[in-house]
Amino acid sequence: MRMLAIFRRELTGYFITPVAYVFIIIFLLLAGIFTFYLGNLYERGQADLTPFFLFHPWLYLFLIPAITMRLWAEERRSGTIELLMTMPIAMIDAVLGKFLAAWAFTGIALALTVPVWITANVLGEPDNGVVLAGYIGSLVMAGAYLAVGACVSSVTRNQVIAFVVSIAILFLFVASGSSIVLNFFQAFAPRAVVDVVSTFSFLTHYTAIAKGVLDLRDIVYFGSVMALALFANAVIVELKKAG
Amino acid sequence: MAGMIEGRSLTKRFGTILAVDDISISVAKGEVLGFLGPNGAGKSTTMKMITGFLPPTAGTAVVCGHDVARDSIAAKRCIGYLPEGAPLYGEMVVRAFLQFVAAVRGITGAARGRAIDRAIALLHLERVLEQPIDTLSKGFKRRVGLAQAILHDPQVLVLDEPTDGLDPNQKHEVRTLIRQMAAEKAIIISTHILEEVDAVCSRAVIIAQGRIIADGSPAALLARSRFHNAVSLTVGSGDRVAILGRLRALPGVAEVEERARADGAAGFVLFPTAGRSLIAEVGALARAEGWPVDELHVDPGRLDDVFRTVTTAQPPPAAGTRH
Incomplete structure (x- = not known):
């Protein structure tokens, strides 16, 4: 109930400022460019959305921090955190309400990419089950990005710092599964270390989902990242207001 | 009867700075306590501890019988709070903001509409309901802040500088409003404006450097003035x-x-x-x-004279233990 009030305020907050529109337009533009130009959707001669989904981790790397940077930093800067934290609500209501609003907003942006899916269906016959799995995987992964971003936003009162630090931390999460980083570790570290590094990466867990393999372990991984980041978020808000 | 607001040995330390040093206050229903003191004396910090925003370093605050630290949601439910500077969600329009506050406070259904209408009428916000808060004048912002504080008709009001930024007419209206509500509530207001103490407060507490240095009715404080009976x-x-x-x-x-x-x-x-x-x-x-x-x-005595005397003549308490 109270969480819902916070959720609604945050979600409508995106749309009463230009943030939502700027974000959605840029998200769709980049998704289109990545898919059709860099991903060579047409030239591949295959009607599937693999290139579309494979770029999401990199797209989110820059766009998700833009969604989360204001979540807590703005409350802190404007002092409204004092208003919010003296309302009769549990910390979890505030943390989850804000997080879910950001997630819902990302979901809306993601849903607006449906024309890409329609295009693929017009051009051929993609496996729509795989596409659905891709969307689910992308949304779940976005949740992990958002939770990390929200957590970073609660550390500072400066949105720019929240934005940059979020990108840096998320980059570690993403890049630890990229071939560059893994090759680097492979050069000297035992295989177990390489596996551990790769297990911590968003990429490793997402790639499987994007290919249509919905593995519970990958979902659990992203769920754990969210839970941990949001828990840290709540602790930080509680500690920081203590001065 | 125990006070509806009880601060017991409240102490707040920020790093090495002792912001509030063992302050105890008790405010009963029907009382309006004026909190006076120079800037940085610890007024706002004390209020933040009473409203549950800041946990005290030592001591406890009890509001309506609920320990603010242990039973914070129950305590917060019966407090209306106007934080220092009246922070508000600037991008929201006034009506949406009040609806949000009502929802967060768990006021639902027809009661929500009634509560919002009542607050709007008391603070004369009819004209600005559909305006984004950021576009409002300072006086209106302060009134929106007051509206959210009284929205749930709380038993306890904590108002940090409620008339700051208002013009004389608006000040008068807010004071009248506070006086009207006083009989049914326990109210703490902080202020720099000494005439306000005379106008609305039944008791005044002067604090300096985190300590209470005077506590009494406005008349009793006036009696401490050198000009009293002159x-x-x-x-x-x-x-x-x-x-x-x-x-x-x-x-x-x-x-x-x-x-x-x-x-x-x-x-x-x-x-x-x-x-x-x-x-x-x-x-x-x-x-x-x-x-x-x-x-x-x-x-009758001059409050500014008392204020100056007690806040400047005071030897710095426990100077050695600071920093």
Whole structure:
């Protein structure tokens, strides 16, 4: 109930400022460019959305921090955190309400990419089950990005710092599964270390989902990242207001 | 009866700075406590501890019988709070903001509409309901902040500088509003404006450097003023030196100060020895001497004088333990 009030305020907050529109337009533009130009959707001669989904981790790397940077930093800067934290609500209501609003907003942006899916269906016959799995995987992964971003936003009162630090931390999460980083570790570290590094990466867990393999372990991984980041978020808000 | 607001030995330390040092206050229903003190004295910090925003370093706050630290949601439910500077969600329009506050406070259904309408009417917000808060004047912002504080008709109100930024008419309205609500609530307001204490408070607490240095009714505080019971006399013309001599000779006069007046008249302030009232004697003397008296009155005392005396004369408490 109270969480819902916070959720609604945050979600409508995106749309009463230009943030939502700027974000959605840029998200769709980049998704289109990545898919059709860099991903060579047409030239591949295959009607599937693999290139579309494979770029999401990199797209989110820059766009998700833009969604989360204001979540807590703005409350802190404007002092409204004092208003919010003296309302009769549990910390979890505030943390989850804000997080879910950001997630819902990302979901809306993601849903607006449906024309890409329609295009693929017009051009051929993609496996729509795989596409659905891709969307689910992308949304779940976005949740992990958002939770990390929200957590970073609660550390500072400066949105720019929240934005940059979020990108840096998320980059570690993403890049630890990229071939560059893994090759680097492979050069000297035992295989177990390489596996551990790769297990911590968003990429490793997402790639499987994007290919249509919905593995519970990958979902659990992203769920754990969210839970941990949001828990840290709540602790930080509680500690920081203590001065 | 225990106070609806109880602060017991509240202490707050930020790193090495002791912001609030062992403050205990109790406010009962029907009381309006004025919190006075220089900037940085610890007024806002104390209020933040009472409202559950800041956990105290030591001591407890109990509001409506609920420990603010242990039973914070129940305590927060019965508090209406206007934080310092009246922070608000600037991008929201006033109506949406009040609806949000009502929802977060768990006011639902028809009660929500009634609560919002009541707050709007009390703070005269009808004209700005559909405006984004960022576009409002400072006075309106403060009133929106007050509206959210009284929205749920709380038993306890904590208002940090409720009239800051308001023009004299708006100040008057807010004070009237506070007085109207006073009988049913326990209220704490902080202010720099000393006349406000006289206008709305049933009790005043002066704090400086994190400690309470005076606590009493406004009248009791006034009695601590050097001007309390002093007699002011203004004489249109006459031999100033002679008048001064005659006044000094009156029984019960401890001291007479001469006040220069721009219009050439002679002004005098007579300080009585303890417990004496001088006005009758001064009046009789003036009549007997035939002085052209412009003005003659007893000073009730001056709060700014008390404020200055107690907040500056105080030796820094426990200076050695600071920092």
